[in-house]
Amino acid sequence: MKPQSHLFKENAKKALNDANLARALNNMKAGFQDKRRATIAKLPEFQDLRDQARDLKNHTLENLDFYLSRFEDRVTEKGGHVHWARTPAEAREAVLEICRSVDAKTVTKGKSMVTEEIGLNDFLIESGLTPIETDLGEYIIQLRHELPSHIIAPAIHLNKEDVAETFRENHTQLDPNRRLDQVQDFTDEARAILRQKFQSADVGITGANFLIAETGSTVIVTNEGNGDLTQVLPKVHIVVASIEKTIPTLEDSATILRVLARSATGQEYSTYTTFSTGPRRPGDLDGPEQFHVVILDNGRSALLGTEAQDTLRCIRCGACMNHCPVYGSVGGHAYGWVVPGPIGAALDPGLIGLEEAHDLPNASTFCGKCAEVCPMKIPLPKIMHHWRVKEHEAKLSPPRFRQGLAMWAWFARRPRLYRLGANAAIGMLGRLGAKRGRFAKLPLAGGWTAHRDLPAPSRGTFQQQWARHKRSQAPSSS
Amino acid sequence: MDQPRVGLFVTCLVDLFRPVIGFSAVALLERAGCQVEVPTDQTCCGQPAYNAGDLKNSRSIAQSVIRAFEDFDYIVAPSGSCAGMLRAHYPDLFKDDPEWSPRANHLAQRTHELISFLVDIRGMASVENVGFEAQATYHDSCSGLRELGVKAQPRRLLATVEGLDLNELPGAETCCGFGGTFCIKYPDISNRMVADKTADITATGADLLLAGDLGCLMNMAGKLKREGSTTQARHVAEVLAGMTEGPAIGEPEKAPGT
Amino acid sequence: MGQAQALSGTVIVMSTARDQILGGIRKSLGRETSPSRQEAEARLANHPRNLIPQRAHVAVEERLELFVAQATAAAASVARVRSLDEVPGAVSSFLAGHNLPQRVKLSPDTFITGLDWDGQPTLETDTGKAIDSDLASVTGAVAGIAETGTLMLASGTDRPTTLNFLPDNHIVILPADRIVGVYEDGWDKLRQDGDLPRTVNFITGPSRTGDIEQTIQLGAHGPRRLHIIVVEDAA
Numbered sequence: 001m002k003p004q005s006h007l008f009k010e011n012a013k014k015a016l017n018d019a020n021l022a023r024a025l026n027n028m029k030a031g032f033q034d035k036r037r038a039t040i041a042k043l044p045e046f047q048d049l050r051d052q053a054r055d056l057k058n059h060t061l062e063n064l065d066f067y068l069s070r071f072e073d074r075v076t077e078k079g080g081h082v083h084w085a086r087t088p089a090e091a092r093e094a095v096l097e098i099c100r101s102v103d104a105k106t107v108t109k110g111k112s113m114v115t116e117e118i119g120l121n122d123f124l125i126e127s128g129l130t131p132i133e134t135d136l137g138e139y140i141i142q143l144r145h146e147l148p149s150h151i152i153a154p155a156i157h158l159n160k161e162d163v164a165e166t167f168r169e170n171h172t173q174l175d176p177n178r179r180l181d182q183v184q185d186f187t188d189e190a191r192a193i194l195r196q197k198f199q200s201a202d203v204g205i206t207g208a209n210f211l212i213a214e215t216g217s218t219v220i221v222t223n224e225g226n227g228d229l230t231q232v233l234p235k236v237h238i239v240v241a242s243i244e245k246t247i248p249t250l251e252d253s254a255t256i257l258r259v260l261a262r263s264a265t266g267q268e269y270s271t272y273t274t275f276s277t278g279p280r281r282p283g284d285l286d287g288p289e290q291f292h293v294v295i296l297d298n299g300r301s302a303l304l305g306t307e308a309q310d311t312l313r314c315i316r317c318g319a320c321m322n323h324c325p326v327y328g329s330v331g332g333h334a335y336g337w338v339v340p341g342p343i344g345a346a347l348d349p350g351l352i353g354l355e356e357a358h359d360l361p362n363a364s365t366f367c368g369k370c371a372e373v374c375p376m377k378i379p380l381p382k383i384m385h386h387w388r389v390k391e392h393e394a395k396l397s398p399p400r401f402r403q404g405l406a407m408w409a410w411f412a413r414r415p416r417l418y419r420l421g422a423n424a425a426i427g428m429l430g431r432l433g434a435k436r437g438r439f440a441k442l443p444l445a446g447g448w449t450a451h452r453d454l455p456a457p458s459r460g461t462f463q464q465q466w467a468r469h470k471r472s473q474a475p476s477s478s
Numbered sequence: 479m480d481q482p483r484v485g486l487f488v489t490c491l492v493d494l495f496r497p498v499i500g501f502s503a504v505a506l507l508e509r510a511g512c513q514v515e516v517p518t519d520q521t522c523c524g525q526p527a528y529n530a531g532d533l534k535n536s537r538s539i540a541q542s543v544i545r546a547f548e549d550f551d552y553i554v555a556p557s558g559s560c561a562g563m564l565r566a567h568y569p570d571l572f573k574d575d576p577e578w579s580p581r582a583n584h585l586a587q588r589t590h591e592l593i594s595f596l597v598d599i600r601g602m603a604s605v606e607n608v609g610f611e612a613q614a615t616y617h618d619s620c621s622g623l624r625e626l627g628v629k630a631q632p633r634r635l636l637a638t639v640e641g642l643d644l645n646e647l648p649g650a651e652t653c654c655g656f657g658g659t660f661c662i663k664y665p666d667i668s669n670r671m672v673a674d675k676t677a678d679i680t681a682t683g684a685d686l687l688l689a690g691d692l693g694c695l696m697n698m699a700g701k702l703k704r705e706g707s708t709t710q711a712r713h714v715a716e717v718l719a720g721m722t723e724g725p726a727i728g729e730p731e732k733a734p735g736t
Numbered sequence: 737m738g739q740a741q742a743l744s745g746t747v748i749v750m751s752t753a754r755d756q757i758l759g760g761i762r763k764s765l766g767r768e769t770s771p772s773r774q775e776a777e778a779r780l781a782n783h784p785r786n787l788i789p790q791r792a793h794v795a796v797e798e799r800l801e802l803f804v805a806q807a808t809a810a811a812a813s814v815a816r817v818r819s820l821d822e823v824p825g826a827v828s829s830f831l832a833g834h835n836l837p838q839r840v841k842l843s844p845d846t847f848i849t850g851l852d853w854d855g856q857p858t859l860e861t862d863t864g865k866a867i868d869s870d871l872a873s874v875t876g877a878v879a880g881i882a883e884t885g886t887l888m889l890a891s892g893t894d895r896p897t898t899l900n901f902l903p904d905n906h907i908v909i910l911p912a913d914r915i916v917g918v919y920e921d922g923w924d925k926l927r928q929d930g931d932l933p934r935t936v937n938f939i940t941g942p943s944r945t946g947d948i949e950q951t952i953q954l955g956a957h958g959p960r961r962l963h964i965i966v967v968e969d970a971a
Contacts, residue, residue, distance in 0.1 A: 032950070043791070158948075258789070412539050
């Protein structure tokens with residue numbers, strides 16, 4: 001799939017007209033926001049942990065070359081293999097080559113945003129393999145040929161009825177009249193079908209929440225256990241991870257893990273946190289015979305040293321989108337690429353280009369809620385602002401908007417002229433609007449009055465009224 | 479400081495749309511023992527340009543604000559958003575400019591949002607002899623809340639207004655969808671956000687909506703009026719100053735003689 | 737020969753990619769070697785602890801209570817027995833309580849196999865890694881972590897990982913003296929034991945998903961039930 005971020009406005013409009021989507025997104029408040037708040041309230045050190053998590057990740061990024069090569073050394077020592085990929089194409093090729101070397105047919109996958117980013121599934125299908133997503137949400141959207149609309153809840157845009165329809169269309173081997181209306185029905189059906197897939201898979205592919213330089217371990221965090229079945233049953237485990245997933249030590253992982261689940265789902269800790277270090281060892285009764293790590297750059301190293309560097313601290317918890325009123329209105333698909341919401345708006349222009357993604361950092365009121373909840377303290381509005389500056393420099397914003405702004409700024413820099421214009425305009429508007437107190441329609445204010453009335457100004461500006469007030473107070477000079 | 483000289487940064491919206499907020503601010507500041515002046519050389523804080531990424535115009539507008547307010551002990555604005563611009567973003571605009579950086583920092587350090595200035599700097603604990611009969615609710619505007627920590631101060635003063643019953647608004651900290659140019663650039667998204675907000679306001683049963691930023695208030699009041707709601711909207715300063723004889727935001731002037 | 741060529745070609749491409757990525761990082765950061773490189777070396781060598789939440793700083797008995805409370809809050813069930821002798825009986829009653837067949841797959845760990853399973857004549861036991869038809873497994877754990885009621889399990893020749901994920905019911909035998917305060921204590925334990933195991937699983941409650949309408953449903957892919965038998969005196 002190609003990025004569709006340039007269609008943000010159109011797609012946002014469609015999303016706003018989708019009542020089912022609104023119903024689905026409405027679950028976020030109880031599902032994410034309230035749970036996060038309650039869990040955080042139980043950990044008095046939460047804010048201090050955020051500071052530490054930010055600092056340790058900053059330190060890691062400052063030494064990323066060192067930590068990455070240490071990670072590579074440790075993986076190799078433990079009998080694993082590291083593959084470096086500058087581009088999505090190189091990463092896909094690396095994965096395919098490993099699959100071909102063991103004559104793989106079926107590949108199971110744990111939820112991984114980076115494999116979405118490199119378009120791995122389509123590529124594997126074109127290459128004659130069968131990739132199967134095993135995270136319930138990812139499995140559903142794979143059946144529907146969609147991108148995830150949320151990084152930790154990929155099918156958050158769907159309701160039970162949508163899933164029932166998808167399952168009936170795809171699981172044709174099952175009784176068409178079976179009951180499919182409880183969440184348990186879907187979970188049990190997917191569990192039964194995917195159990196067979198886990199057993200028959202030749203290769204298991206997961207992402208990584210962390211790469212640990214100290215030990216060469218890769219870490220995944222899940223609630224379902226699918227990521228573990230994906231990596232323990234097939235003979236080959238491939239981890240695909242981007243460079244910024246690196247952290248120094250096991251202790252550092254403990255610190256970040258204390259803020260991750262709490263920020264994401266509002267759990268104290270996710271159900272499964274798994275540290276994998278190399279392949280099966282002599283005498284082991286299970287585990288993969290081969291362990292590969294594909295490390296992807298895809299534009300990230302170029303973000304270091306820029307205003308967008310802080311986006312590389314992201315641990316993909318989803319808190320920013322869970323709390324974003326814009327995301328909550330339009331959902332993730334409108335953003336048109338793998339990572340939506342505020343972090344997408346801050347990250348995507350750096351990864352897929354400003355021309356494609358310049359709408360995203362504009363689609364924010366700068367309300368600051370995202371930065372307030374980000375466990376890694378990423379200054380998301382500040383980075384979105386940085387992209388707006390770049391957008392302005394590149395003249396990518398709509399010409400009419402730029403012209404209007406330039407005209408306004410010309411006046412705003414000239415207080416006397418501004419005042420003359422303001423007095424005239426406000427005098428007129430004030431007279432026109434006094435009777436109703438508001439306008440339902442006004443030329444040039446269509447964006448506003450399409451949805452709400454425009455309160456009318458008073459008779460005269462503050463400065464006019466203030467000057468009169470001062471004159472009336474001044475001691476008479478005669 | 480015994481009688482600090484305060485420069486009132488009126489804000490462009492108050493200047494153009496609702497002068498009573500400016501007069502309320504002056505009255506409250508004077509009650510807090512300040513000597514208030516209103517420089518005429520002010521227009522806007524420059525946020526529309528700043529938020530659009532236009533640094534050149536932002537800097538030039540910021541320079542004229544800095545010049546106009548250089549000599550005051552404090553600069554106070556009846557808006558968290560504009561005060562936040564002066565406090566949080568001006569220093570950033572000039573961080574690489576050896577001449578203007580100290581001037582921007584100097585301005586930033588002396589700039590405050592009105593209500594937090596009254597409570598935190600001037601130690602105002604109550605408003606005396608002010609009454610307003612209303613079932614009110616309060617929306618926390620984002621910039622004031624998150625950039626300047628305006629949260630408890632307006633509630634503390636409102637609690638001393640006779641006859642005013644303040645009920646918390648669920649989701650009071652959620653953005654109303656105004657966002658300056660955002661509401662013009664993304665009218666549909668903004669509409670969804672403000673509709674969610676007015677639904678929350680209506681559900682409280684309040685007949686008065688208060689907030690500390692006119693932009694947000696015009697957005698919410700405009701939506702309430704469009705929906706046919708009778709809930710009135712006012713800036714918190716109007717109520718605290720007792721300047722509530724005039725019409726609420728978006729309401730008609732009273733017909734003469736009634 | 738064609739394949740050998742292709743493979744060696746790949747090696748060259750990969751090393752170029754490696755050097756370009758690492759070089760790109762250095763270039764973006766505007767330096768050859770980081771000023772905090774020594775700090776980084778020391779961090780890896782000493783793996784210092786960061787902030788530890790106060791809630792774990794409690795006396796031993798309270799730690800046990802905290803572990804039980806947190807594990808229960810995460811939807812695990814917890815039974816407490818006085819000694820190891822009582823474990824097989826407790827396993828049997830867990831199965832009976834859920835109307836499950838009296839059959840378990842035991843971890844080959846001698847800590848588990850050494851228990852008196854013969855004392856439960858109705859309970860069938862088998863030993864090894866898990867297979868799909870296993871309904872219940874019994875394993876040990878390296879540690880129980882009180883701060884979040886989390887179990888820490890490690891793989892080994894006698895500790896297959898599949899036991900933790902395939903069966904519908906996972907029963908974990910946890911001596912009370914293995915309950916530690918925080919994750920870092922668990923890592924210390926493993927570091928004392930030597931080489932880091934291939935797989936370390938932190939498990940907090942049974943498998944779950946919230947992927948459909950944000951409704952939490954237990955038993956997504958892993959165990960539907962996690963049952964922890966705490967042994968108060970395992971000496």
